[in-house]
Amino acid sequence: MNEASNKSYIKYSWFIMGFVFLVILAGGVVRMTQSGMGCPDWPTCFGMWIPPTDVSQLPVDFESYLSKQDIDHSFNVYHTWIEYINRLLGAILGVFIFIYAIWTSIKFSTRKPKMKILLLFNLGLATSLIIFAILRYSLLAQLSGIAFLLSAFFSLSFAIRYASRRSLVIVSILLLIAVAIQGWLGKVVVDENLSVVKITIHMIGALVIAALPLINISKLIEDKIQVTPFIKHLMSGMIFIVLIQIILGTQVREEIDVISKALSYEQREVWIEKLGSIFIIHRSFSWAVIIGSIALYFKGRDIVEYTKTGKWIATNVIAIVGLGVIMIYLNVPAISQPLHLFLACALLMQLFYGRIRIT
Numbered sequence: 001m002n003e004a005s006n007k008s009y010i011k012y013s014w015f016i017m018g019f020v021f022l023v024i025l026a027g028g029v030v031r032m033t034q035s036g037m038g039c040p041d042w043p044t045c046f047g048m049w050i051p052p053t054d055v056s057q058l059p060v061d062f063e064s065y066l067s068k069q070d071i072d073h074s075f076n077v078y079h080t081w082i083e084y085i086n087r088l089l090g091a092i093l094g095v096f097i098f099i100y101a102i103w104t105s106i107k108f109s110t111r112k113p114k115m116k117i118l119l120l121f122n123l124g125l126a127t128s129l130i131i132f133a134i135l136r137y138s139l140l141a142q143l144s145g146i147a148f149l150l151s152a153f154f155s156l157s158f159a160i161r162y163a164s165r166r167s168l169v170i171v172s173i174l175l176l177i178a179v180a181i182q183g184w185l186g187k188v189v190v191d192e193n194l195s196v197v198k199i200t201i202h203m204i205g206a207l208v209i210a211a212l213p214l215i216n217i218s219k220l221i222e223d224k225i226q227v228t229p230f231i232k233h234l235m236s237g238m239i240f241i242v243l244i245q246i247i248l249g250t251q252v253r254e255e256i257d258v259i260s261k262a263l264s265y266e267q268r269e270v271w272i273e274k275l276g277s278i279f280i281i282h283r284s285f286s287w288a289v290i291i292g293s294i295a296l297y298f299k300g301r302d303i304v305e306y307t308k309t310g311k312w313i314a315t316n317v318i319a320i321v322g323l324g325v326i327m328i329y330l331n332v333p334a335i336s337q338p339l340h341l342f343l344a345c346a347l348l349m350q351l352f353y354g355r356i357r358i359t
């Protein structure tokens with residue numbers, strides 16, 4: 001199958017990657033507006049599927065929900081709805097990824113009719129599971145649940161066994177598993193009132209979800225770029241360095257969370273000075289990213305197809321470091337926090353995609 005016949009599939013893979021970034025940005029806005037605990041429970045919000053817009057719509061036991069919140073302790077409609085929209089985007093991403101996995105399994109199957117029947121059978125079981133659960137027929141719901149799990153397992157094995165492009169199907173299934181784990185982690189983060197270590201794992205999960213569609217895209221795009229071994233190794237090294245820098249940054253963010261919460265999210269001018277050694281390490285480690293990106297740019301200047309990649313990577317590094325400097329000297333403007341995070345994730349994806357496209 002050539003690249004042209006996969007055009008829509010490639011476009012949809014890009015769309016999934018873009019949507020992950022939308023979810024990352026929405027998460028940043030949640031934090032920027034301190035809406036993290038706007039919905040104190042999960043998956044419902046104040047025990048409802050569509051959260052209240054007014055204090056009069058709160059459930060009778062609303063005090064038990066509000067006591068879980070870290071700053072509000074009273075109903076704040078903006079915090080609640082910002083967090084709710086963030087969750088909604090996450091759920092929509094899950095649906096898009098589900099469609100992606102089904103599309104990949106059928107598109108790259110050598111037994112298309114059988115694959116379609118299997119998928120319909122699974123959908124039937126999943127629907128009965130949902131209906132029995134809603135009607136509270138617990139035994140029937142449990143039986144449908146077990147039947148669904150067995151059938152889903154069989155279907156996935158079938159999809160992999162009879163795939164014309166096995167690696168693409170495996171990647172799409174991994175994507176589905178990753179988004180399910182990520183959703184579950186979202187619940188754990190809420191249950192433990194945004195416990196810090198889990199935020200880092202949640203961050204890494206988001207990066208994995210964004211990177212997986214890129215693997216499929218690169219496998220379907222035929223024009224691989226020829227570069228020198230030096231650039232190839234430097235790209236791999238940079239992925240590793242930026243990943244470490246992102247983890248360090250997340251630790252800094254966790255410290256900022258503790259400091260800002262203790263100050264009721266005020267006195268931004270003292271947040272940076274209260275940071276510990278992890279901030280100094282994060283700041284200094286930027287030199288490795290800066291030097292690496294300069295080297296990538298200069299070494300790749302003569303390779304026509306690669307010049308653009310090198311330029312964009314260098315531009316992004318300048319923007320990320322610029323935002324870091326702005327945070328230090330302009331008392332951590334709220335908007336700079338999600339932007340710094342967004343661009344850091346984009347940098348990692350630029351490097352990752354750049355690396356898997358070169359030979």
Ligand code: HEM
Binds near residue numbers: 246317321
């Ligand atoms: C290219 C290098 C850099 C990368 C890839 C990077 C990445 C990150 C990431 C991923 C975070 C976590 C953000 C979050 O979870 O919301 C972060 C936080 C942070 N970084 Fe960087 N960073 C870089 C350079 C810098 C520099 C040079 C500075 C300062 C001079 C800086 C200052 C900060 C600060 C203050 C935070 C905490 C911000 C917050 O509360 O959201 N970073 N960084």
